[in-house]
Amino acid sequence: MNKKVSLKDIAKAVGVSTALVSYVLNNKEKEARVGKQIAEVIRKKAAELNYQPNQIAKSLKSGKSFTIGLIVADISNPFFANIARTIEDEAKKNNYTVIFGSSDENAEKSQDLMDVLIKRQVDGFIIAPTEHTEAQINYLNASNIPFVLIDRYFPEIKTNYVITDNFKAAYQATSHLINNGYKRIAMIAYKSNLIHMQERIKGYTMAIKDHKVKSVKPLLFEVAYDHAELEIQKQIESLINGGQTIDALFFATNTLSIYGLKFLNNKRLKIPDDVAIVCFDEGDAFDFFYCPLTYVKQPLIEVARQAVKILVNQISHPKQDETQVLLDSDLIIRESSRKTK
Amino acid sequence: MNKKVSLKDIAKAVGVSTALVSYVLNNKEKEARVGKQIAEVIRKKAAELNYQPNQIAKSLKSGKSFTIGLIVADISNPFFANIARTIEDEAKKNNYTVIFGSSDENAEKSQDLMDVLIKRQVDGFIIAPTEHTEAQINYLNASNIPFVLIDRYFPEIKTNYVITDNFKAAYQATSHLINNGYKRIAMIAYKSNLIHMQERIKGYTMAIKDHKVKSVKPLLFEVAYDHAELEIQKQIESLINGGQTIDALFFATNTLSIYGLKFLNNKRLKIPDDVAIVCFDEGDAFDFFYCPLTYVKQPLIEVARQAVKILVNQISHPKQDETQVLLDSDLIIRESSRKTK
DNA sequence: ATATAATGTTTAAACGATTAAGTTAAAATT
DNA sequence: AATTTTAACTTAATCGTTTAAACATTATAT
Numbered sequence: 001m002n003k004k005v006s007l008k009d010i011a012k013a014v015g016v017s018t019a020l021v022s023y024v025l026n027n028k029e030k031e032a033r034v035g036k037q038i039a040e041v042i043r044k045k046a047a048e049l050n051y052q053p054n055q056i057a058k059s060l061k062s063g064k065s066f067t068i069g070l071i072v073a074d075i076s077n078p079f080f081a082n083i084a085r086t087i088e089d090e091a092k093k094n095n096y097t098v099i100f101g102s103s104d105e106n107a108e109k110s111q112d113l114m115d116v117l118i119k120r121q122v123d124g125f126i127i128a129p130t131e132h133t134e135a136q137i138n139y140l141n142a143s144n145i146p147f148v149l150i151d152r153y154f155p156e157i158k159t160n161y162v163i164t165d166n167f168k169a170a171y172q173a174t175s176h177l178i179n180n181g182y183k184r185i186a187m188i189a190y191k192s193n194l195i196h197m198q199e200r201i202k203g204y205t206m207a208i209k210d211h212k213v214k215s216v217k218p219l220l221f222e223v224a225y226d227h228a229e230l231e232i233q234k235q236i237e238s239l240i241n242g243g244q245t246i247d248a249l250f251f252a253t254n255t256l257s258i259y260g261l262k263f264l265n266n267k268r269l270k271i272p273d274d275v276a277i278v279c280f281d282e283g284d285a286f287d288f289f290y291c292p293l294t295y296v297k298q299p300l301i302e303v304a305r306q307a308v309k310i311l312v313n314q315i316s317h318p319k320q321d322e323t324q325v326l327l328d329s330d331l332i333i334r335e336s337s338r339k340t341k
Numbered sequence: 342m343n344k345k346v347s348l349k350d351i352a353k354a355v356g357v358s359t360a361l362v363s364y365v366l367n368n369k370e371k372e373a374r375v376g377k378q379i380a381e382v383i384r385k386k387a388a389e390l391n392y393q394p395n396q397i398a399k400s401l402k403s404g405k406s407f408t409i410g411l412i413v414a415d416i417s418n419p420f421f422a423n424i425a426r427t428i429e430d431e432a433k434k435n436n437y438t439v440i441f442g443s444s445d446e447n448a449e450k451s452q453d454l455m456d457v458l459i460k461r462q463v464d465g466f467i468i469a470p471t472e473h474t475e476a477q478i479n480y481l482n483a484s485n486i487p488f489v490l491i492d493r494y495f496p497e498i499k500t501n502y503v504i505t506d507n508f509k510a511a512y513q514a515t516s517h518l519i520n521n522g523y524k525r526i527a528m529i530a531y532k533s534n535l536i537h538m539q540e541r542i543k544g545y546t547m548a549i550k551d552h553k554v555k556s557v558k559p560l561l562f563e564v565a566y567d568h569a570e571l572e573i574q575k576q577i578e579s580l581i582n583g584g585q586t587i588d589a590l591f592f593a594t595n596t597l598s599i600y601g602l603k604f605l606n607n608k609r610l611k612i613p614d615d616v617a618i619v620c621f622d623e624g625d626a627f628d629f630f631y632c633p634l635t636y637v638k639q640p641l642i643e644v645a646r647q648a649v650k651i652l653v654n655q656i657s658h659p660k661q662d663e664t665q666v667l668l669d670s671d672l673i674i675r676e677s678s679r680k681t682k
Numbered sequence: 683a684t685a686t687a688a689t690g691t692t693t694a695a696a697c698g699a700t701t702a703a704g705t706t707a708a709a710a711t712t
Numbered sequence: 713a714a715t716t717t718t719a720a721c722t723t724a725a726t727c728g729t730t731t732a733a734a735c736a737t738t739a740t741a742t
Contacts, residue, residue, distance in 0.1 A: 002484050002485045004728095006727095006728055006729085007728065007729065007730095008728075016691075016692085017691070017692050017693075018692095018728085018729080018730095019691080019692065019693080019694095019729095019730080019731075020690090020691065020692080022729065022730060022731080023730090023731090026729095026730085028730095028731090032690090032691090032731085033688085033689055033690060033691090034690070034691080035689085035690055035691085038690085038691090052456060052459050052460050053460055053728085053729080054401075054460065054462060054727090054728050054729070055460040055461045055462065056397055056400050056401050056406065056461065056462045056727090056728080056729095057401055057697090057727075057728035057729045057730090058728080058729060058730080059397050059697090059729095060395075060397050060398055060401050060696095060697045060698065060699090060727090060728080060729075061696075061697050061728080061729050061730050061731095062697085062729085062730080063697075065397065067440075067461075074426065075416075075422060075425055075426050075429065076419070076422045076423045076425070076426035077422075078417070078419060078422070081416060081417045081418075081419070081422035081425075082417045084416055084417070084422075085415065085416050085417035085443060088416065088441070088442065088443060089443075092442075097440055097442075097457060097458075097461060098440070098441065099408075099438055099439070099440050100429070100439065100441065101429065101433075101438075102426060102429060102430075115393060116438060117438075118393050119393050119394055119395065119396040120396045120397065120408075120438060121395060121396065121397045143343050144343045258625045258628075258629075261629050262628055262629055265628075265629050283625060283626070284599045284624060284625075284626050285624070285625050285626030285629065285630075287599075287603055288599075288602050288603055288606050288626065288630060289626075289629060289630070289631070290629075290630070290631025290632075291631075345698095347697095347698055347699085348698065348699060348700095349698075349699095357721075357722085358721070358722050358723075359698085359699075359700090359722095360700080360701075360721080360722065360723080360724095361720085361721065361722080363699065363700060363701080364700090364701090367700085369700095369701090373701090373720090373721090374718085374719055374720060374721085375719095375720070375721080376719080376720055376721080379720085379721090394698085394699075395697090395698050395699070397697090397698080397699095398697075398698035398699040398700090398727090399698080399699060399700080400699095400727090401697090401698080401699080401726095401727050401728065401729095402698080402699050402700050402701095402726075402727050403699090403700080403727085404727075
């Protein structure tokens with residue numbers, strides 16, 4: 001690579017010290033009382049050489065990298081990809097750049113990522129934390145490294161977070177099914193102690209308990225993240241074969257929905273006649289599944305916006321109290337959960 | 342933020358010079374003939390203080406940031422999100438971190454992104470270049486900054502690139518429709534001079550010309566990136582109302598497919614009976630549209646892998662010749678383009 | 683005329699790490 | 713005993729920037 005143009009090169013070309021060049025290019029002419037003519041000459045030379053300040057050197061000096069570390073489960077998951085995009089845009093507005101990494105819901109990978117990003121001196125983190133990463137979060141707290149959790153959080157740890165009301169959303173979704181006449185409503189969720197999943201499960205369970213329709217009992221199936229597709233197939237298969245008839249299915253995430261719906265298609269089950277469906281999260285697919293799908297629409301953009309806002313604020317005012325934001329989701333009702341006759 | 346632990350801190354705590362600490366922690370004890378005992382002490386202290394080397398300082402010294410800049414049109418587009426994920430994984434294997442940015446197919450944003458990333462001293466770029474960014478690419482070439490183009494490239498500029506054979510894929514897709522008996526095949530593409538789009542259009546046009554079925558004429562509709570959804574609706578609307586009957590539609594990208602299919606659904610057009618469909622790229626949706634969709638499956642993972650491989654190689658051996666990779670796509674044939682009776 | 687102030691510029695230290703070169707003391711060789 | 717070698721460590725320069733402090737001039741005030 002060609003040697004890049006540095007302050008020194010400009011200084012030499014113009015015949016002044018690097019200090020002067022620095023002052024001028026940082027618009028500190030007044031404070032530093034730089035001469036008008038020479039400032040112009042410096043500016044011209046900088047433009048002529050297409051000088052691009054070395055952000056790394058700046059960061060070293062200032063102790064600020066203007067970088068945000070983003071850790072999500074999987075950047076290729078549309079849910080996180082969408083959040084990432086908004087975070088990118090909002091970060092840019094504040095002159096921050098985003099470095100991202102996918103944890104795959106794996107605590108060890110999450111730790112590795114955190115280390116890499118800390119070494120790179122990110123000014124703060126936005127994290128969708130994985131199970132068993134409490135220690136990592138505690139470490140950030142202890143080190144006073146600013147961070148904001150999204151999507152999930154740890155109730156026992158005091159942190160910033162921006163999440164949606166998962167209990168409420170799941171309760172609402174389940175109630176909607178019940179009110180529409182469905183009696184055997186199953187839920188497919190991830191096997192996870194993470195709060196967002198637990199809250200969704202609680203919302204589902206509570207809704208079923210609250211509506212004192214005798215025939216409606218919770219039917220919860222939990223699948224492992226790493227073999228979700230296979231386990232879903234098995235669960236649904238056994239549901240069908242086992243004579244355990246269900247009339248509605250509530251999927252706890254977009255990925256689960258996709259796996260499940262694919263398999264239901266395979267099995268020639270018709271929605272909503274054979275089984276009604278409600279999904280969590282969006283997917284382009286949901287709009288034009290043969291039967292438009294009812295789903296919980298989380299305010300992704302708002303989550304991302306608030307997270308960046310809180311983080312940037314925290315970075316510039318470190319002594320702030322923790323900010324916790326709970327956002328509401330919308331239940332988008334469509335054909336897949338229509339009233340039984 | 343708590344002051345971070347530096348080499349100096351360890352040196353002071355142990356009572357040696359920073360040089361010694363650096364040698365030990367970089368496993369250069371032999372070359373530097375560091376004492377066995379003291380090396381142990383240093384290592385222990387480093388672990389005890391949870392020392393994380395400051396990558397920024399390293400980068401400044403070494404002139405290498407071990408960072409790859411990734412510029413795509415939109416990270417929230419599944420096509421790019423998937424590529425991004427593979428790039429992330431492959432980069433990590435080579436100790437690189439990825440900084441990303443979305444250009445929104447806008448040359449100015451692309452330029453801004455490039456500047457930001459250059460200031461951050463990325464060691465190289467992976468770019469899905471936007472229209473009118475020839476100057477930016479030329480600049481990279483002139484500055485000897487390593488980079489690899491993906492998805493698109495500029496035929497008149499000598500660069501590394503990894504792309505798929507868009508002409509072939511489109512030709513194949515169109516021929517498939519013709520062979521299955523469709524006679525009025527329209528294509529919806531982006532209004533763009535970018536090679537990937539032009540090749541897809543050429544493939545379509547050529548296939549139609551080659552198959553000397555008189556009744557088959559090219560019917561090409563080009564929509565602007567910024568108002569794609571609306572324009573597609575208008576185009577399809579006018580196709581329907583204008584009495585210009587079509588019996589098949591070929592969408593040039595996943596996003597176009599989604600917009601188009603949504604609208605076809607709205608208009609109650611049945612696939613494939615009213616109109617057959619072939620799409621470019623994947624989407625979860627394509628698996629379980631009421632009528633499983635025929636689509637061109639690009640080897641995304643391979644594109645990303647090769648791109649990282651070429652880039653990393655180029656970074657370490659700058660004088661290399663340009664590498665150009667052309668990959669084949671698969672046409673996944675399903676119900677949406679089945680034979681007419 | 684001389685002290686003081688204002689103006690314009692340079693010097694040098696610092697950020698945290700690396701590393702060639704220098705120093706010192708002990709061990710080996712003559 | 714004098715010299716050389718080896719081992720174990722330190723010094724100091726460097727990467728590109730920032731910025732307080734120092735240093736010259738020239739202008740203004742007394």
